[in-house]
Amino acid sequence: xxxxxxxxxxxxxxSWAAPLLAVIATMFFGGLLFAVLGKDPITSIMTIFWExxxxxxxxxxxxxxxxxxxPLVLIAIGLSLGFKAGIWNIGAEGQYIMGAIFGAATGxxxxxxxxxxxxxxxxxxxxxxxxLWAMIPAIxxxxxxxxxxxxxxxxxxxxxxxxxxxxxxxxxNPEGFGFxxxxxxxxxxxxxxAELIAGSGMHWGVVAALIAVIFAYVLLARHQLGFAIRxxxxxxRAAKFSGVNPTRLVLFCMGMSGLLAGLAGMFEVAGPAGxxxxxxxxxxxxxxxxxxxxxxxxxxxILLAGCLMALTYIGGDIAQSQLGLPAAAIQVxxxxxxxxxxxxxxxxxYRLRVxxxxxx
Amino acid sequence: MKLxxxxxxxxxxxxxxxxxxxxxxxxxxxxxxxxxxxxxxxWTYEHNQGRLAVEAxxxxxxxxxxxxxxxxGPDSERVxxxxxxxxxxxxxxxxxxxMDPTINVAAKFPDVKFEHATGYKRADNVSTYSARFYExxxxxxxxxxxxxxxxxxxxxxxxPIPEVIRGINSAYIHAKKVNxxxxxxxxxxxxxxxxxxxxxxxxxxxxxxxxxxxxxxxSTAPQAAAQEAGNVITFGQASDMAQYAPMPRVSSIxxxxxxxxxxxxxxxxxxxxxxxxxxxxIGPGMVGIGEISDAVPADVKEEALALKAxxxxxxxxxxxxxxxxxxxxxxxxxxxxADDGTLAGMxxxxxxxxxxxxx
Numbered sequence: 111x112x113x114x115x116x117x118x119x120x121x122x123x124x125s126w127a128a129p130l131l132a133v134i135a136t137m138f139f140g141g142l143l144f145a146v147l148g149k150d151p152i153t154s155i156m157t158i159f160w161e162x163x164x165x166x167x168x169x170x171x172x173x174x175x176x177x178x179x180x181p182l183v184l185i186a187i188g189l190s191l192g193f194k195a196g197i198w199n200i201g202a203e204g205q206y207i208m209g210a211i212f213g214a215a216t217g218x219x220x221x222x223x224x225x226x227x228x229x230x231x232x233x234x235x236x237x238x239x240x241x242l243w244a245m246i247p248a249i250x251x252x253x254x255x256x257x258x259x260x261x262x263x264x265x266x267x268x269x270x271x272x273x274x275x276x277x278x279x280x281x282x283n284p285e286g287f288g289f290x291x292x293x294x295x296x297x298x299x300x301x302x303x304a305e306l307i308a309g310s311g312m313h314w315g316v317v318a319a320l321i322a323v324i325f326a327y328v329l330l331a332r333h334q335l336g337f338a339i340r341x342x343x344x345x346x347r348a349a350k351f352s353g354v355n356p357t358r359l360v361l362f363c364m365g366m367s368g369l370l371a372g373l374a375g376m377f378e379v380a381g382p383a384g385x386x387x388x389x390x391x392x393x394x395x396x397x398x399x400x401x402x403x404x405x406x407x408x409x410x411x412i413l414l415a416g417c418l419m420a421l422t423y424i425g426g427d428i429a430q431s432q433l434g435l436p437a438a439a440i441q442v443x444x445x446x447x448x449x450x451x452x453x454x455x456x457x458x459x460y461r462l463r464v465x466x467x468x469x470x
Numbered sequence: 471m472k473l474x475x476x477x478x479x480x481x482x483x484x485x486x487x488x489x490x491x492x493x494x495x496x497x498x499x500x501x502x503x504x505x506x507x508x509x510x511x512x513w514t515y516e517h518n519q520g521r522l523a524v525e526a527x528x529x530x531x532x533x534x535x536x537x538x539x540x541x542x543g544p545d546s547e548r549v550x551x552x553x554x555x556x557x558x559x560x561x562x563x564x565x566x567x568x569m570d571p572t573i574n575v576a577a578k579f580p581d582v583k584f585e586h587a588t589g590y591k592r593a594d595n596v597s598t599y600s601a602r603f604y605e606x607x608x609x610x611x612x613x614x615x616x617x618x619x620x621x622x623x624x625x626x627x628x629x630p631i632p633e634v635i636r637g638i639n640s641a642y643i644h645a646k647k648v649n650x651x652x653x654x655x656x657x658x659x660x661x662x663x664x665x666x667x668x669x670x671x672x673x674x675x676x677x678x679x680x681x682x683x684x685x686x687x688x689s690t691a692p693q694a695a696a697q698e699a700g701n702v703i704t705f706g707q708a709s710d711m712a713q714y715a716p717m718p719r720v721s722s723i724x725x726x727x728x729x730x731x732x733x734x735x736x737x738x739x740x741x742x743x744x745x746x747x748x749x750x751x752i753g754p755g756m757v758g759i760g761e762i763s764d765a766v767p768a769d770v771k772e773e774a775l776a777l778k779a780x781x782x783x784x785x786x787x788x789x790x791x792x793x794x795x796x797x798x799x800x801x802x803x804x805x806x807x808a809d810d811g812t813l814a815g816m817x818x819x820x821x822x823x824x825x826x827x828x829x
Contacts, residue, residue: 166555167552167555170551170552170555171552174548177544178544178545178548270660271660274629274660275828278629278630278631278828287590287632287814287815288631288632288815288816288817289566289590289631289632290629290631291567294570296570296574378544382543382544382547383543383544384543384570385570387542387543387567388567388629388660389541389542389543389567390543392541392543392545423545424548427537427540427545427548427549427552428552430536430537430538431501431535431536431537431549431552431553431556432535432556434535436507436508436538437507437537437538437539438507
C-alpha cells in the first residue's frame with residue numbers, strides 16, 4: 111500500500127525540483143490535451159516553448175518576452191516579500207491600476223510641455239499611487255485587525271471602477287471624439303517610456319524589474335529586515351522573541367508590494383500600453399501571484415518564473431493562430447502549471463512510502 | 471526605427487515568400503483578432519460567423535486564422551504583428567480598444583491591409599467599419615413601448631460611450647412615441663461580456679418593476695434572468711439568441727459581418743482594396759432584425775416590420791426632429807435628421823430620459 115509520510119525536515123532539493131517537474135508534467139499532460147483536441151502534441155508544445163525563443167521571428171518575440179515578463183516580475187517580487195512573512199496582499203492588480211492612473215495623470219497634467227523632468231516625476235507618482243492604495247489594507251490591518259486578503263482584493267474592484275471613471279471622464283482624450291481613453295503617451299515624447307535600444311524590448315520597466323530582483327535578493331540574504339521577514343514567516347513566535355515589530359513589518363511588506371505594483375502599472379501605461387483605457391488592466395496583478403509561488407518566493411526563481419509565464423502567453427497566442435488551438439485550451443495549459451506545482455510541492459514536506467504501516 | 475526597418479524587411483522577405491506561396495496555391499491569408507471567446511454567443515460569435523462565411527465563400531483560395539480573447543493594448547499589438555509576420559494579407563481587428571495598436575502595427579507593415587471595427591482612426595492601409603445598431607434599437611424601442619405593462623423599461627448599458635448612448639436614445643425615442651408614459655431605468659455594467667454582472671443588472675432592473683429588459687452587453691445571462699422571472703421580455707444582442715425565443719426573447723439585433731468580410735477579402739484578392747470608412751445599417755444588411763416571435767401581438771409585429779422597412783429603404787431616419795436634448799435645449803428641428811458626425815460623437819441623452827450619463 112502507498113501512503114504519505116511526513117518528512118522530518120522539508121526537502122530542499124524537492125523544493126527546487128518541484129517547479130521543473132511541474133513544467134515537465136504540464137508539457138506531457140498539456141500535450142495529451144492538445145492531442146485529444148486533434149492537434150499534433152509535439153508541434154503544439156514546440157510552438158509554445160520553442161517558436162518565441164528560436165523560431166523564424168524570434169527577433170520579434172524575444173523582446174516581447176521582456177515586455178510581457180517585466181510587470182509580472184516586478185509585481186511578484188513585491189508580493190513575495192509579504193508572502194514570505196505571511197502577509198497576503200492579493201490586491202496587486204488594484205495597486206497596478208492606481209500606479210498607472212497616478213503616473214499617466216502626472217504626465218498628462220504637463221501636456222504638451224516637453225521636459226526631461228516629466229518622466230521621473232511620473233515614476234515617482236506611479237510608485238506613490240501603488241503605495242497609497244496598498245496602505246489602505248495595511249493600515250486597516252494594523253489599526254483594526256482587518257483581514258488584508260479581503261480588503262486588498264476588494265480594493266481591486268474599486269480601482270477598476272476608478273479606472274473606468276478616469277478613462278471616461280477626467281483623463282479622457284479631449285481630441286478623442288467623445289470616445290473613452292486618454293491621450294496616447296507614446297505620442298508624447300517626455301512621458302513616453304520608450305525602448306532604451308530600439309527593437310530590444312528593454313524599457314525602463316524591465317530595468318526596474320531587474321533592479322528589484324537584485325534589491326530583494328540582497329534584502330533577504332543580508333539585511334536585518336530580510337531576516338525579520340523570513341523568521342516571521344517561518345516561526346512567528348520566535349520572531350516575537352527576537353524583537354520583530356509586526357506593525358512595521360506589515361506596513362513595509364504591503365507598502366513595498368504596492369509600490370512595485372504601482373511602478374509596473376506606470377511603466378506599462380507610459381510604454382507598451384500607451385493610454386489609460388477602461389480595460390487597461392489585463393490581470394498582471396493576479397498572474398504575479400502564480401509567478402511568485404512558481405518562483406518559490408525567491409528573487410531569482412521569480413525572474414525565471416516570470417519569463418516562463420511570459421513564454422506561455424506569447425507561445426500560446428502563436429499556437430492559437432498557427433494551429434487553431436482554442437484560447438481555453440491554452441488557459442487550461444497555464445492552469446496545469448500551477449496545479450502540478452502544488453501537487454509536486456506536497457513532496458517537499460512528505461514522501462511516498464510503499465509497504466505496510468508498521469505497528470508501533 | 472530600427473525595429474520597424476527590421477520588421478518591414480522581414481515582412482518584405484516574407485511577403486515575397488508569401489507572394490510566391492500565394493501564386494503557387496492562390497491563397498489569401500486573412501487574420502481575425504477577437505476580444506472575447508468565439509463561443510460568447512454574441513459579439514465575437516458573430517465576427518467568427520463572418521470569418522466562417524469568408525472560408526465558405528472562397529474555399530481553397532483563402533486561409534483564415536484567428537486568436538480569441540485577446541486583451542486590448544500591448545497583447546493585441548503582438549498578436550497583430552505575429553499575424554502579419556506569418557504572412558496575413560488582411561487583418562480584421564474587431565474591438566474598439568484595438569484602435570491604436572492597429573494603427574501602430576499597420577505603420578510597420580505597409581503591404582498588409584487592416585480593418586478596424588468601430589474605431590475612427592484610419593491610414594492608407596487601415597479601413598474602419600461599424601454598423602448602425604441604433605436603427606435596430608428603434609425597432610426594439612417600438613416593440614418595448616407597445617409591450618410594457620408597468621411602463622418601466624430596463625436598459626443594461628455597457629460603457630457610457632457614444633455608441634451605447636445612441637442606442638439608448640434611439641430606443642427611448644421610439645418607445646416614447648408609442649407610449650408617452652414610458653420610463654427608462656438604466657444600469658451601467660461597465661463590461662461588454664460578464665454573465666454574472668449582466669445577470670445581476672437584469673435582476674435589479676426586474677426588481678425595480680421593469681418588464682422589458684434591453685441590453686447592450688453580449689451574453690445571454692439577462693435572457694436567462696428574464697426567463698426565470700417570467701413575464702419579462704428581452705431582445706437578443708449582437709447575435710439572435712434564438713434559444714430564448716419565443717419568450718423572453720421576442721426579437722433581436724443581429725450583427726451580420728459576413729457580406730462585408732467577403733467583399734473586403736475579395737477586394738484584396740482583386741487588388742482593388744482601398745482605405746474606406748463604412749457605417750452600414752439595416753439597408754445593406756449589416757444590421758439584421760431577428761424573427762419577431764409570437765409573443766408579440768400581430769399588429770405590433772406588423773408596425774415593427776413597417777418601421778424596419780422604412781429605415782431600410784431610407785425613407786425614415788431614427789433621429790428625426792423635433793427632438794430636444796435632456797437639458798431642454800434644441801437638438802433637431804422639425805423634420806431635420808441627425809448627421810453622422812453628431813451621431814458618432816453623441817454624448818447626451820434626449821429629453822425625457824432621467825439620470826445622468828456617468829463620468
